[in-house]
Amino acid sequence: MSEELLPSLLVAHPGLSRNEPEIAANIAIQLEHMGLAVRGVSLLRRIRDVVAKLEPKTILEVGAGIGHLSAWLLDYFADAEKTPERYTIVEEGSRFAVIIKRMLGSSSSRDWAEVIVGNPIILAAETKAWSLSGTTADQPILPDRPDCIIVDTTSEKIVETVTSLLPLLNKGGLLLTTEPIAPSGERESDDGEVVAFNEWIDLIKRCNDTHILAFMPIYGGTLVAFHNA
Numbered sequence: 001m002s003e004e005l006l007p008s009l010l011v012a013h014p015g016l017s018r019n020e021p022e023i024a025a026n027i028a029i030q031l032e033h034m035g036l037a038v039r040g041v042s043l044l045r046r047i048r049d050v051v052a053k054l055e056p057k058t059i060l061e062v063g064a065g066i067g068h069l070s071a072w073l074l075d076y077f078a079d080a081e082k083t084p085e086r087y088t089i090v091e092e093g094s095r096f097a098v099i100i101k102r103m104l105g106s107s108s109s110r111d112w113a114e115v116i117v118g119n120p121i122i123l124a125a126e127t128k129a130w131s132l133s134g135t136t137a138d139q140p141i142l143p144d145r146p147d148c149i150i151v152d153t154t155s156e157k158i159v160e161t162v163t164s165l166l167p168l169l170n171k172g173g174l175l176l177t178t179e180p181i182a183p184s185g186e187r188e189s190d191d192g193e194v195v196a197f198n199e200w201i202d203l204i205k206r207c208n209d210t211h212i213l214a215f216m217p218i219y220g221g222t223l224v225a226f227h228n229a
Contacts, residue, residue: 006227009174010216013049020045021075023103027068039068039152039178040220047150047176047223048072052080054174056147059087062120062161063152067100074107087113088143090120116141120153124164145170155180155196159203166211166226175226179215 020028020041031038051059051073064070070089077083087109091097097117104113116123118141127142147170153161158180169175180200183193207213212227 006212006214006225007216009050009053010046010214010223010225011049012046013052016049016052016076018045021071024068024071024075027066027071030066031068034066036065040218042219043178043221043223044069044072046216046218048076050174050176050223050225051148051150052076054148055082056173057085058143058146058170059084059148059150060090060143060146060165060168061088061150061152062090062165064089064091064096064100064115065152066096067103069150069152070100071103074103074109074113078108083109084112086143088146089113089115090123090142091115091117092119093117121160121164124168128167142168144168145173147173149173149175151175151177155193155200159196159199162203162226166207166228169226169228171228173228175228177224177226179222179224181221 024044028038047069059073061070061073067089073087077087089100091100094117097115100115104110104115107113123141127140127144130138130140131144146168149165149169151158151161151165158177162175162177166175180197182197183191187194189195204213207226212229214225214227216223216225
């Protein structure tokens with residue numbers, strides 16, 4: 001995919017419904033009741049649209065929470081002509097992972113979707129070690145070469161998480177995440193949000209030499225794509 005074509009992948013899919021799936025809407029209400037942040041419908045819908053266009057065989061979703069985005073993707077795949085061969089959902093909290101497992105158990109995805117509880121940075125390191133070992137005796141914890149990686153994490157963790165996962169990305173694959181919000185107001189240089197955003201800018205500069213990048217402002221955030229050309 002060329003640098004000119006990548007932005008077109010991030011625009012809305014004209015053939016898909018703009019309405020929020022019922023399960024995803026219920027999860028949004030549950031998130032509000034729990035006092036947790038709710039990602040905007042526009043952003044979740046656009047990620048769904050990109051995945052639909054990409055048609056990845058293997059998907060790795062990191063930072064799934066209680067499955068808000070997962071519900072969007074599962075709703076799409078329920079009627080899609082093609083489903084992934086493997087859809088791995090990673091969540092650090094076992095309590096949240098249980099909720100996602102229940103959702104998978106009630107859908108047609110149980111044969112190709114899975115939930116893993118753990119720190120994605122540690123899991124990525126273990127998967128890379130498995131790949132370097134050359135063993136075929138067992139399978140890696142995470143997909144060895146996912147076609148699509150989706151990252152949702154805090155601004156403090158996003159650089160380390162993306163840096164850990166990019167080496168796993170398959171040739172021609174896409175990593176999707178949301179750009180951290182730039183700190184506003186008078187801040188000290190050692191302020192946590194300032195440090196984290198500066199690290200993000202450094203990551204973007206480094207990846208400009210290794211990946212094709214694209215940014216798509218959407219209501220609720222800016223979707224960022226790292227393409228392993």
